[in-house]
Amino acid sequence: MKLCTLSTGDDVYRYYKSIVLMFAAERKVLSTAVLNGGYQENLTAVFNHDVNPGAGMACTLRAPTYEGHMRLIAQEAGLDPDTVSGMGTAASMENVSIKTESYQTLTVTALVTGGVEVNGGRVGDPATHFQPVDKSVIYKPGTINIMLVIDADMPPGTLARALVTCTEAKTAALQELMAGSNYSNGLATGSGTDQSIVIANPASPLYLESAGKHSKLGELIGRAVKQAVKEALLRQTGLSPAQQHSVLQRIKRFGVKEENLWQEYAADNGGNVIKPRFLEHLYQLDTDPQLVTYTSLYVHLLDQFLWELLSGEEIRPAGNELLALVAGKFGVPAPVIAGPELEDCLQAWTRLVIRIVREKYSC
Structure with missing residues (x-):
């Protein structure tokens, strides 16, 4: 189906x-794509393709190389593989976001x-890929394409x-969503397989x-890009400010998850507690406005410690003040940073968090 016609007539x-x-x-086209990537002036089209065959199914190549695979995709789409550039992703094309911004004639x-x-990650995170992987498999990426x-026209x-x-x-869109890396304690700056295609119009009188x-x-x-990235992520996975208004989401990138909290709670109670009941109460507490707010402040202290903007000795008293403040609001004894x-x-x-769950819900 036709989605739209752009101001360029495309x-x-x-x-x-x-x-x-x-x-x-x-x-004029500049792209990071494997198929006819780099700077090109002879392309007739560009495309973004969903390589995901279905839930739980492997994305296998239909040619000896990924470039060959994308050429086949182009042919099936009725395109000339020699004059198109294309990207692959596991995101659904149904969830595309299209955003336009204008100023005067631009x-x-x-x-x-x-x-x-x-596979969202932060640039500089530890990586493992160096040697070529199995050419018969396409790994399903969480790509932002x-x-x-x-x-407008412009030089290369x-x-x-x-x-x-x-x-x-x-x-910037990812940081405004506080999206965490899956490979470190940092905020994500993108995914490991992001691709982009930038197109300029040489026929435009605007140079x-x-x-x-x-x-x-x-x-x-x-x-335009910030709006479109945020909307695409919302449509694909629900990532949004509302989803991020969560204690567990804010602290997740530091390795604190439901299972960690459950294990410690069960150990404190000799295992004499029902896990579903504990999790039910934890999820009820997860979006408490006060706790989300103070968790955000606490996490920001941890970020500044990791970025070496504050020392461990500097964040320790500030952290203890936050702990005491939150503990007082919920009527529990305040833990102390050791x-x-x-x-x-x-x-x-x-x-x-464990003390608040215990006190608030008596589980």
Whole structure:
């Protein structure tokens, strides 16, 4: 089905588990795609394809290489594989977000699909991939894929700067959602398999040589991409401010999860407690406005400790003040941070949550 026609005259279609952007004329394209990636001026279309065959099923390649696999996808979509560039993802094309921003004669449109629950990470996180993997398997990524259409002409260098601004906007969206990395204690800056395609219109009378944060083009890129990334994540996995208004979500990236809390609670009570009852009470407490707010403050202290903006000795008294404040509001004894290390802080917060569950629900 046809989704829309952009200001450039390019049509956007969704079919065969793909979003296809058909060019009405010559375009300047810069992409991170494996199929005809890099800088190109001879492409006729770009596409984003859902490689997920279904729940629990492996994504197997239909060619010796991933590039060959994408060429087959292009052919099946009725496209010339020599003149198109395409990206793969496990996100559904039904969940695409399309956002447009304009200023005077300049129009920018972002088309985004995505998810970060599976492999969202922070740049610089420990990684394992170095040697080639099994070429017969495609790993299902939680990829954020972006097609960014700029209705203006520009030199290749500015197109590259637009790609940088686009990436910054994606990261800003994730940080505003407080999305955690799956590989460290940090906030996610993207997924491990994100891809982007940036398109400029050489037929436009508008010629721009700046796409950074001081330019209107940079502003429009930031606004369009941030909105589209947030909406795509909401549609794909429910990631949103409402979902993140949760004690467990805020502390999850530090390894504090339902099972950890249950194990400690059960140990304190000699195992004489029913797990479903404990979890029911924990989930009721999870969205308590006061506890979510103070958990957020506590977590920010931990972040500043990890970023070496505050020392362990500096966050310890501040952390103890927060613990005492929250404990007083819930009428429980305040735990004390035993030492200046991260684990000491996490253990104290874990003890506080367990005491609140016990006192508030008498389970």
